[in-house]
Amino acid sequence: MARSRVCNMFMDATFSHLLLLLLLLFLLAVSDVNGVASHSIIKSLPGFPGNLPFKLETGYVGVGEVEEIQFFYYFIESETNPEDDPLVLWLTGGPGCSAFSGLVYEIGPLLFDYANSNWNSPTLTLNEYSWTKIANIIFLDSPVGTGFSYATTLQAYNTSDTLSVAANYDFLRKWLLAHPKYLKNPLYIAGDSYAGIIVPVLVQEIANGNEVGLKPSMNLKGYMLGNPGTTLHDDYNSRIEFSRGMALISEKLYQSAKRNCKGEFINIDTSNKLCVNDMEVIQECLKKIKHPHILEPWCEHIYSPSPKRLKWYQRSPITEDSLDILSSVSQPPNNNQLKGCRDYNYIYSYTWANDQNVQNALHVRKGSINQWKRCNKNLSYIKDVPSSFDYHRNLIDKHYRSLIYSGDHDMLIPHVGTHAWIEALNLTIAADWKPWFIDGQIGGYTMQYSNEKYQLTFATVKGAGHTAPEYKPKECLAMIERWFSDYPL
Structure with a gap:
């Protein structure tokens, strides 16, 4: 018993x-x-004929103490040699612009087929100049509240530059733990526009983590930035010099404003009448210039006919309200006026991404967001990193490579301002200003800088705007392929 x-x-x-x-x-x-393993392989997508000829994975990674932030990502495996090709984490700017912009409008394998799309049923086609031909790319909807990324608490929607960096680092660590076969691939952190603030800080965090032994150890090789914001005051201030160089304002007006405003064109002393007078003339000269690309038409039908008067250096972007109105109608308004207006192209993303069939195909969690927006302008976001310059300066003591490129017709973040802060790093010039070529034509101009450990390549892309791959995809693919291979541009 x-x-x-x-x-x-x-x-x-x-x-x-x-x-x-x-x-x-x-x-x-x-x-x-x-958390880390919520992902699906997507074989087909609404609007694309047949099966996708590349490997697309979508999923969520939970970050934060209780994974209160749920980051949505798109991952496209390299179409050439995924075992050895670089792994790139791509962050779109804004802050608040979805990674879908990078995927479909810039460097990803899909494009909207505008010629064959209906207003309410956009179709997709392949991008022959996709960077996924030479790299594995994670397109991340960051910060929280961007694209399909969401939070499980209201408090978690309150974020900032520094909180976003910490969340991105947490995301990347968890993603790599769930995808260990990519740990050996060369890792690059990349992005454009406002990501120019975030990327250098994130690179610094990864470097610090590697040095103290945080797991997994990342095979970080460098970073890439396109049309990057760095010190926003200085970036905006450089628009006057850019405007003078592009003959948007006269040499006489430029010299007068430079003298009367003492080189300060943002924080203007309103009691300085000579400066105020010059800036009013400048504003008149620039008020209908398309900042993302100065040669493209001003879309009067989309921008309000009686726009709110902005300071000269502020962007006058297409508004979310305008997009919502335009995307809800059955036919595009005044099609002749819309012709040549690039902003019109963005509306297709609203129609496509808000389609329930599309969200089902992407395995978006039901009820996680109210409405998808290409750029969410209503984030609860604090810009607490006023400049990323010091982070660039810290990184030049490490064995990294960086590529900084700019469209030379971009007035949002002019190349002259970007080149100025690169010069201020006081690196050794390894190769002075010279053209780089594609198909026997000048693709842009480039300089190379270095010290004992660090290498920086600066490049302009001729004829491109903000951001460069959207305007010059062939040239940008050639540029990045050469840079990855450590060839001169």
Whole structure:
């Protein structure tokens, strides 16, 4: 009897431990689904004929103490040699612009087929100049509230530059743990526009993590920035010099404003009448110049006919309200006026990404967002990194490579301002200003800088705007392919 009681007690204890183990495994599985392993391979997409000829994965990675932030990502495996090609984390600017912009309008494998699209049913085609031909790319909807990324608490929607960097680092660590085969690939952090603030800080965080032994150790090789914001005051201030160089204002007006405003064109002393007068003339000269590309038409039909008067250096972008109105009608308004207006192209993304069939295909969690927006202008976001310049300066003491490129017709973040802060790093000039070529034509101009450890390549892309790959995809693919291979541009 005693032996029987002992056996029963043993069996009860074993059964209890088994239940506990099963419960633990279940909790781990649930945690994995909500965290690092919630991903799906997408074989086809609405609007694209047939199966996708590349590997597309979408998913969520939970970050934060209780994974209250759920980051959505698109991952496209390299179409050439995924085992050895670089792994790129791509961050779109804004802050608040979806990674979908980078994927479909800039460097990803898909484009909207405008010629064959209906207003309410956009179709997709392949981008022959996709960077995924030579790299594995993670397109991340960051910060939280961007694209399909969401939070499980209201408090978690409050974010900032520094909080966004921490969340991005957490994301990348978890993503790599769930995809360990990419740990050996050369890793590059990349992005454009406002990501110029975020990327250098994130690179610094990764470098620090590697140095103190945080796992997984990342094979970080460098970073890439296109049309990057760096010190926004200086970036905007450089628009006057850019305007003078592009003959948008006269040499006489430029010299007068430079003298009367003492080189300060943003924080103007309103009691300085000579400066105010010059800036009013400048504003008149620039008020209908398209900042993302100065040669493209001003879209009067989309921008309000009686726009709110902005300071000269502020962008007058197409508004979210305008996009919402235009995307809700059955036919494009005044098609002749829309011709040549690039902003019109962005509306197709609203129609496509808000289609429930599309969200089902992408495995977007139902009820996680109210409405998808290409750029969410209503983020609860604090810009607490006024400049990323010091982070660039810190990184020049490490064994990294960087590529900084600018469209030379971009007035949002002019190349002259970008080149000025690069010069201020006081690196050694390894190769002075010279043209780089594609198909026997000048693709832009480039300089190379270095010190004992660090290499920086600066490049302009001739005829491109903000951002460069949207306007000159062929040239930008050639540029990045050469740079990845460590060839001169």
